[in-house]
Amino acid sequence: MDSEANAEITEQQVLDDIRRDERQRVEFKRSFIKTSDLAETIMAFANAEGGIIYLGVAEGPPPRLSGRIQQVGKQDRDNIHRAARDILVPPVRDMAIQEIEAEGKKVLAIVVPRSDRVHQHRNGKILVRRGSENVALRGEALDEAWIQRERPSFDDRPMLDAALEDLDPDRVGWYLDLTAEERGLPVDRSLPLEENLTRLDAIFADANGPVPRVAGILLFGRDPQRFVPQSEVRLARFQGTSSVNFIDRLECRRTLPQMIDEAERFVKRNTRVAAKVVGFERREITEYPYPAVREAITNAVTHRDYWRRGTEVRVSIFADRIEVQSPGRLPPPLTLATLGEEHVLRNELIAQLLFNIRYIERWNTGVERMRRQMREHGLQEPVFEEIGQTFRVTFYGPGESILDLITEEGVTDLKELGLNERQLEALRLMVNEGDEMTNRQYREMFDITARTALRDLKGLVEAGQVRQVGQGRSVRYVAG
Numbered sequence: 001m002d003s004e005a006n007a008e009i010t011e012q013q014v015l016d017d018i019r020r021d022e023r024q025r026v027e028f029k030r031s032f033i034k035t036s037d038l039a040e041t042i043m044a045f046a047n048a049e050g051g052i053i054y055l056g057v058a059e060g061p062p063p064r065l066s067g068r069i070q071q072v073g074k075q076d077r078d079n080i081h082r083a084a085r086d087i088l089v090p091p092v093r094d095m096a097i098q099e100i101e102a103e104g105k106k107v108l109a110i111v112v113p114r115s116d117r118v119h120q121h122r123n124g125k126i127l128v129r130r131g132s133e134n135v136a137l138r139g140e141a142l143d144e145a146w147i148q149r150e151r152p153s154f155d156d157r158p159m160l161d162a163a164l165e166d167l168d169p170d171r172v173g174w175y176l177d178l179t180a181e182e183r184g185l186p187v188d189r190s191l192p193l194e195e196n197l198t199r200l201d202a203i204f205a206d207a208n209g210p211v212p213r214v215a216g217i218l219l220f221g222r223d224p225q226r227f228v229p230q231s232e233v234r235l236a237r238f239q240g241t242s243s244v245n246f247i248d249r250l251e252c253r254r255t256l257p258q259m260i261d262e263a264e265r266f267v268k269r270n271t272r273v274a275a276k277v278v279g280f281e282r283r284e285i286t287e288y289p290y291p292a293v294r295e296a297i298t299n300a301v302t303h304r305d306y307w308r309r310g311t312e313v314r315v316s317i318f319a320d321r322i323e324v325q326s327p328g329r330l331p332p333p334l335t336l337a338t339l340g341e342e343h344v345l346r347n348e349l350i351a352q353l354l355f356n357i358r359y360i361e362r363w364n365t366g367v368e369r370m371r372r373q374m375r376e377h378g379l380q381e382p383v384f385e386e387i388g389q390t391f392r393v394t395f396y397g398p399g400e401s402i403l404d405l406i407t408e409e410g411v412t413d414l415k416e417l418g419l420n421e422r423q424l425e426a427l428r429l430m431v432n433e434g435d436e437m438t439n440r441q442y443r444e445m446f447d448i449t450a451r452t453a454l455r456d457l458k459g460l461v462e463a464g465q466v467r468q469v470g471q472g473r474s475v476r477y478v479a480g
Contacts (some may be wrong), residue, residue, distance in 0.1 A: 009052070009109045014102045018057060018068060022132040025051030030058045031070045039083035040127055040134055043119045045112040046092050047137070048129035049333075055080070055108040071105045080110055088119045114332065154306040155215040155347040158204035159227050162212045166227070167202075167220045169193050171255060175200075175219065175357060182358040200356075201349060214306070215349040218256050225253045230308065230327070233259045233301060235315040237270040243316060256301050256350070257359060263315055264294045270317050274402040275479065277428040282412040282465065285405045287397050292373040292382070293322055295366050296393045298359055300326035303346050308389065322395045329386050339384055340367035378405040417463045422446045423456050427465055430479040436469075437477045 017026050027041050033055065045051040056072035077097065085091040096111040120126050127134045176187040176196060188196070194210055197203045202216030212220075217227050225232050237248040250266050252259040268290060275284040300313040305328025314325040330336070331344045343364035345351050354360045361369075371381045374395065383394040398405055414424060426442060429435045443453035457477050460466040467480040 009098050009100055009111075011100055011102045014054065014057075014100055014107055014109070017052070017054065022059070024129060024131055025049060027051065027053045027132075028057040028059050028068075029053060029055050031056045031072045031076055033076075033079065035079045035083045036087060036121075036123075038079055039087035039121060040125065042080075042084050042092055042095070042110065042112055043088050043121060043125075044127040044129040044134035046088075046115040046119050047127065048114065050112050050114040051129065053110040053112065055110060056105070057107060069103050069105045069107060072108050076108060080108070087122050089122060090117055090119060092119060153347065153349075155218070156201070156213050156349045158206065158211040159214055159217050160206075160211060162217055162221075162227055164194060164197075164203065164210050164212065166222055167193075167197065167212055167216060168222045171220045172196060175257075175353075178357040183356055185356060200353065202353070213349065215347070215353055218350065219353050221255060224255055228306065230306065230310060230312055231256070231301070233263055233297070233313045233315065235263055235266045235317070237266075237317040239319075241318050241320050243318075256354065257357065260294065260298050260301060260359060263297045264290065267293050267297075267315065267317065267322065271322075271397075272402060274406075275431050277414070277424070277431045280414045280424065282414055282427070282431065283406040284412070285402060287402055288322060288379070288395055289373040289377040292370040292377075293324070293395060295370050295373075296324040296382070296395070298354070299366055300324050300391075300393075302351050302354055302360055303331075304328055305346065305389075320397055320399055322397070324393045324395075326391045327389065329389055329391060336384055336386065340364065340371070414465075417465070419459070419463065419465075420456070422448070423460055426456070427460060427479070430466060430477070434479075438475065442477075 018028070020026070022028060025045070027045070029038060029041065038053075038055075041053055045053065055076050056070045058068045058070060080095075080097060084095060085093065092112065092115065094113055098109045098111065100107050100109055118126065126137045128137050129135075172193060173189060176189055179185045180187045194203065197210070197212075197216060197220070198205070200216075201213070202220060203210045203212050205211075214228060218224050218231055221227065233252040235250045235252070236243070236246045239245040239247055248266075248270055250262070252262050254262065267288075271287040273284065273286050275282060277283075297313070297315060304313055304326040308327040311327045313327070314323075316323045316325070328346070330339070331346045334342060334344045341364070351360060355362070360366065367384070370393075374381050379398060380396055383396070385392045385394070414427070419427070422442075426437060426445070430437060437457075439450060439453045439457060442448075442457060443450055446453075448456075457466070457468075460477065461468055461480075465480055466477045469476050469478055
């Protein structure tokens with residue numbers, strides 16, 4: 001709203017707004033309106049997205065203009081200030097008031113910015129703009145408004161029931177080494193633990209001693225979920241396309257970097273890697289571009305709403321898609337339409353700490369990177385949605401057409417590996433037919449000695465094309 005407050009409103013804009021009638025960010029009020037009624041509309045706009053209140057324009061059926069524009073007087077301007085400052089708690093102070101002449105009559109435009117606080121009428125009402133109506137906030141909707149505006153950010157608040165001993169020096173050392181390696185940041189492992197954590201802003205200097213911040217607990221804690229139980233990540237692999245029966249599941253309860261890594265491993269073991277040997281080439285492709293899925297998981301734990309207790313980040317793997325769900329809608333003023341073009345940091349300290357170790361890049365690049373990686377993989381772009389109080393990213397997979405995704409980058413020239421005809425034929429069976437093969441089966445297939453069979457099979461293992469499973473007489477070979 002800052003740009004709107006400073007922009008001059010013209011007569012043409014007034015007339016166009018009248019023709020389009022009242023809506024989310026436009027309201028009309030008659031001249032000599034009651035101060036209390038005007039305060040309610042100012043409050044509703046400030047508690048929502050902001051907007052313009054035209055004082056001196058009567059309501060009426062659009063696009064009819066005749067008779068709707070009235071002359072405003074000095075009393076109307078005085079009423080605006082009384083409404084915003086004397087009736088609302090806290091007062092709305094940063095409005096802009098412009099006087100415009102429309103069809104020969106003076107109209108006042110009250111430009112109300114979106115507020116960072118929740119404003120209340122002295123009669124107890126709390127209103128918010130919804131469409132062309134001012135709606136009372138109650139129950140969960142009211143709680144959500146207070147969470148989003150009145151409470152401080154969650155990640156930098158001191159965790160008063162934690163102590164320095166609740167942070168793991170080994171995790172701090174790992175982090176410092178990685179910041180030096182990934183970002184070239186100056187670190188000094190010889191400094192006391194407390195000083196290094198202070199430099200990272202991971203602890204708070206309390207009168208009774210150092211207290212970890214929430215971000216410090218989540219990055220370096222020995223048991224982070226003891227203090228922030230909602231910070232866990234839950235993953236599940238379901239049978240088919242619905243969440244009725246699960247095949248595999250995991251509850252991650254560690255530091256944020258550890259959970260991100262663990263979640264990526266879970267996704268890899270629960271999605272397919274398809275391969276086919278054609279002639280002298282092995283073609284291979286993963287079901288999804290793993291970096292894109294990791295990005296979504298990292299964004300979820302970085303930007304989720306940690307004020308929302310009792311709900312965690314969830315990763316669901318189905319036969320046709322992967323869903324990554326994060327508690328909390330997009331923080332204002334970010335919307336689905338502007339996702340990837342602008343950014344808002346809900347948890348600035350967590351984001352900075354993860355940026356230092358290259359778990360995330362600069363703030364507004366991740367969305368476009370996921371889109372590009374899915375396109376380059378031959379899949380549709382991820383779908384971003386807000387469902388209730390949850391943000392969800394969906395990656396749709398290739399289904400049965402997974403081999404169609406293979407590009408030249410997914411091709412291995414087997415001739416360059418020096419494989420002989422026997423090895424190529426065995427590899428075709430193991431890759432294309434899913435066969436397992438023992439030394440005995442191999443030597444019987446090609447009528448060779450056990451020693452020759454062993455040499456060929458070990459050559460396939462060393463070439464990275466198959467892997468050995470089991471030991472002793474139970475050894476068998478499968479496509480790697």
